Amino acid sequence: MKKTINIPIGSQHIALLEPVRFKFECENEKIVGVDSDVGFVHRGIEKACTTKFKYDAIGYVVARVCGLCAITHSMTYTASIEKLIGGEITQKAKYLRILLLELDRIHSHMLCLSHTCENAGFEAMFMRIMGDREDIMEIQELITGNRVQFDYISIGGVNRDIDAALAKKILSKLELVRQKVLGYMDEFTNNWSLSLKFKGVGILTLDDAYRFNAIGPLARASGVQADVRNEIDYLPYNEIGFKMQKHTEGDINARNLIRLNELLNSIEMCNNILEGLPEGEIFTKLRGKPNGESVVRFEAPRGELMYYVKANGSAMLERVRIKTPTFSSIPAFSHIFTGANYADAPAILASFDPCLSCTAK
Amino acid sequence: MFDFKPIRKKSPWILHYNAGSCNGCDIEILACLSPKYDIERFGVINTGNPKQSDVFLVTGPVTFRSRERLIELYTQMPEPKVVMAVGSCTCTGGVFRDMYNVENGLDRYIPVDVYVPGCASSPELIIDGLVKALEILESKTKEIEKPFKLFREASLDNTIVNRRNSALKVGEDTTDDEKN
Amino acid sequence: MMKKIETSIDTLKKDIKEFYDYKKWHFLTLNGVALEDDMLEIQWIFSEYEVKNKIVVYYAHIKYDELIPSIVEIIPSAIISQREIVDMFGVEVEGSQKGLYLDEDSQQKPLSGCSI
Numbered sequence: 188m189k190k191t192i193n194i195p196i197g198s199q200h201i202a203l204l205e206p207v208r209f210k211f212e213c214e215n216e217k218i219v220g221v222d223s224d225v226g227f228v229h230r231g232i233e234k235a236c237t238t239k240f241k242y243d244a245i246g247y248v249v250a251r252v253c254g255l256c257a258i259t260h261s262m263t264y265t266a267s268i269e270k271l272i273g274g275e276i277t278q279k280a281k282y283l284r285i286l287l288l289e290l291d292r293i294h295s296h297m298l299c300l301s302h303t304c305e306n307a308g309f310e311a312m313f314m315r316i317m318g319d320r321e322d323i324m325e326i327q328e329l330i331t332g333n334r335v336q337f338d339y340i341s342i343g344g345v346n347r348d349i350d351a352a353l354a355k356k357i358l359s360k361l362e363l364v365r366q367k368v369l370g371y372m373d374e375f376t377n378n379w380s381l382s383l384k385f386k387g388v389g390i391l392t393l394d395d396a397y398r399f400n401a402i403g404p405l406a407r408a409s410g411v412q413a414d415v416r417n418e419i420d421y422l423p424y425n426e427i428g429f430k431m432q433k434h435t436e437g438d439i440n441a442r443n444l445i446r447l448n449e450l451l452n453s454i455e456m457c458n459n460i461l462e463g464l465p466e467g468e469i470f471t472k473l474r475g476k477p478n479g480e481s482v483v484r485f486e487a488p489r490g491e492l493m494y495y496v497k498a499n500g501s502a503m504l505e506r507v508r509i510k511t512p513t514f515s516s517i518p519a520f521s522h523i524f525t526g527a528n529y530a531d532a533p534a535i536l537a538s539f540d541p542c543l544s545c546t547a548k
Numbered sequence: 549m550f551d552f553k554p555i556r557k558k559s560p561w562i563l564h565y566n567a568g569s570c571n572g573c574d575i576e577i578l579a580c581l582s583p584k585y586d587i588e589r590f591g592v593i594n595t596g597n598p599k600q601s602d603v604f605l606v607t608g609p610v611t612f613r614s615r616e617r618l619i620e621l622y623t624q625m626p627e628p629k630v631v632m633a634v635g636s637c638t639c640t641g642g643v644f645r646d647m648y649n650v651e652n653g654l655d656r657y658i659p660v661d662v663y664v665p666g667c668a669s670s671p672e673l674i675i676d677g678l679v680k681a682l683e684i685l686e687s688k689t690k691e692i693e694k695p696f697k698l699f700r701e702a703s704l705d706n707t708i709v710n711r712r713n714s715a716l717k718v719g720e721d722t723t724d725d726e727k728n
Numbered sequence: 729m730m731k732k733i734e735t736s737i738d739t740l741k742k743d744i745k746e747f748y749d750y751k752k753w754h755f756l757t758l759n760g761v762a763l764e765d766d767m768l769e770i771q772w773i774f775s776e777y778e779v780k781n782k783i784v785v786y787y788a789h790i791k792y793d794e795l796i797p798s799i800v801e802i803i804p805s806a807i808i809s810q811r812e813i814v815d816m817f818g819v820e821v822e823g824s825q826k827g828l829y830l831d832e833d834s835q836q837k838p839l840s841g842c843s844i
Contacts, residue, residue, distance in 0.1 A: 198614070199596070199598075199621060200596055201595070201596025201597075204578070228614070229612075229829035229830070230609070230649055230650050231647040231648045233838075234838045234839055235644075251572075251637075253571055254570040254572025254668055255572075314582060314583055317579070318582055318583035320579075321583075324579070334668070334670060335572040335575065335576060336572050336668050398804060400805040417778065418779065418780055419780065420781060481730070482783050491756075495773070515805060518804055518808060544566075544568075544570050544571045547829055612830075649829075649838075
């Protein structure tokens with residue numbers, strides 16, 4: 188007699204924002220095997236980058252890989268092209284780029300936290316965080332003119348400047364958000380019913396995190412010192428007060444705390460940038476065509492993002508390889524699911540903060 | 549006797565499916581449900597069950613693998629139903645047009661009632677589109693209350709029966725231009 | 729900086745086994761680049777934890793009909809990249825089947841530069 192039951196989730200499900208299909212093999216309450224299908228949103232952007240678009244337009248195309256970390260995609264691509272052309276951009280443009288990258292990280296982490304709460308059954312917290320997230324979306328709209336796909340970074344600098352009045356407005360809004368994040372901190376650490384859902388659930392040990400090459404908040408919650416912001420020198424992250432967050436428990440609670448601490452750190456970095464923004468131009472025209480090959484990495488909200496670009500001196504590139512954070516975490520995800528309770532599966536899934544349109548490109 | 553009819557409205561429940569979008573429109577739909585924009589004041593609830601929903605929100609340019617699921621969800625929804633295409637890539641293919649794994653837009657597959665453009669569509673636009681969809685839903689409900697005629701005059705092109713026929717013919721015209 | 733080391737598909741498993749220390753090196757991804765004359769360059773990309781800008785690339789030039797060895801027993805997380813290479817280039821990797829992004833019976837090889 189067969190002892191296991193197969194339970195599918197997806198591809199369309201109320202707990203999922205995106206189409207992904209999981210097939211859980213369950214023995215009573217325990218998950219003993221998991222099979223995933225991630226290819227529902229495959230569009231073929233890598234091929235279009237080498238056949239349809241010229242190199243100066245691709246920065247806006249790769250932003251459409253993912254709406255949540257769009258700015259990191261265009262940043263990474265732009266950085267690799269600037270490396271191949273060999274130009275230098277102004278200090279002010281670099282700071283403005285970091286400002287937008289960190290604002291994007293704040294709103295993405297808030298979305299993830301609210302989604303984790305919703306999947307754990309805490310609807311009120313979901314609404315509260317989603318409501319507060321609108322402040323960040325407003326700031327983004329004020330700076331760039333759009334809420335989600337803001338095409339802010341172009342090769343050679345950024346597209347819009349900010350003035351003193353706007354900076355003051357943003358600072359006051361960020362202070363409001365910081366107070367609210369401190370409130371969540373209290374809720375996430377002291378709420379009894381949340382701790383039942385989060386503490387000791389979905390554990391990834393340090394050794395497994397190294398073995399499965401976990402990245403981003405998933406790895407840092409297990410104690411791996413893996414933050415790409417610490418491993419690049421393209422943007423001046425060490426000048427504006429970047430601190431790496433680390434926890435050792437490796438459960439859902441640790442991931443939430445990592446995200447909350449990163450929120451506070453990002454807000455602090457944004458404050459530092461806005462208070463000490465240097466004078467200067469925001470755009471320098473770079474001459475020449477890209478030639479050669481380069482690998483550039485950046486820290487997206489979900490982990491490490493890598494672009495490999497190969498160019499031959501003409502306007503069309505030869506190869507663009509996009510390695511996205513969720514894509515390389517899938518082996519770690521499957522490992523965590525094995526042995527967990529089936530009832531915890533939605534909460535564990537939300538704590539990974541998966542982004543399937545990144546994964547399938 | 550007090551007349552309830554003008555103030556009584558149906559609460560439309562929405563079903564959301566991502567057919568290959570970049571998540572931008574999806575988080576804007578989520579933002580619509582959250583406190584600032586709050587479409588729940590129109591009685592709108594996001595439901596995961598196609599058999600209980602009235603409005604079908606689709607985002608994305610329809611990738612090859614999501615086609616069957618899309619049709620299945622559409623056919624499982626009860627009449628009357630309204631389909632909304634949210635986002636530029638859902639309306640026309642947008643930036644993904646002519647990529648090898650993509651159908652150019654939703655209306656090649658199912659009949660669309662409301663097109664919401666924008667990359668990504670802002671919540672204000674989505675709410676406008678949804679209010680428009682409610683009007684269409686109301687007129688469709690009136691339509692469906694009329695007696696069903698097996699044989700009808702050729703002059704009626706835009707009735708429910710016609711729309712249902714076109715839905716059943718889904719996918720027939722896609723075989724001729726096979727993409728690589 | 730990016731350091732490129734040439735290897736071949738026969739010596740690959742030995743090279744990676746000697747090189748890869750799982751607490752020091754982070755496996756990024758497997759990458760394929762279509763070259764001229766129906767050749768394919770496969771790259772195994774690594775980076776070092778907590779060191780600035782250190783990237784090591786192992787690469788091998790192969791033909792499209794050659795079998796690429798799997799490194800799953802050394803690096804378990806390579807399995808997903810291997811499946812992607814199979815889909816995108818239509819090559820064969822030991823122990824990986826088609827069907828991550830494309831349909832299992834699909835004839836497409838989107839990124840392949842192979843003329844046949």
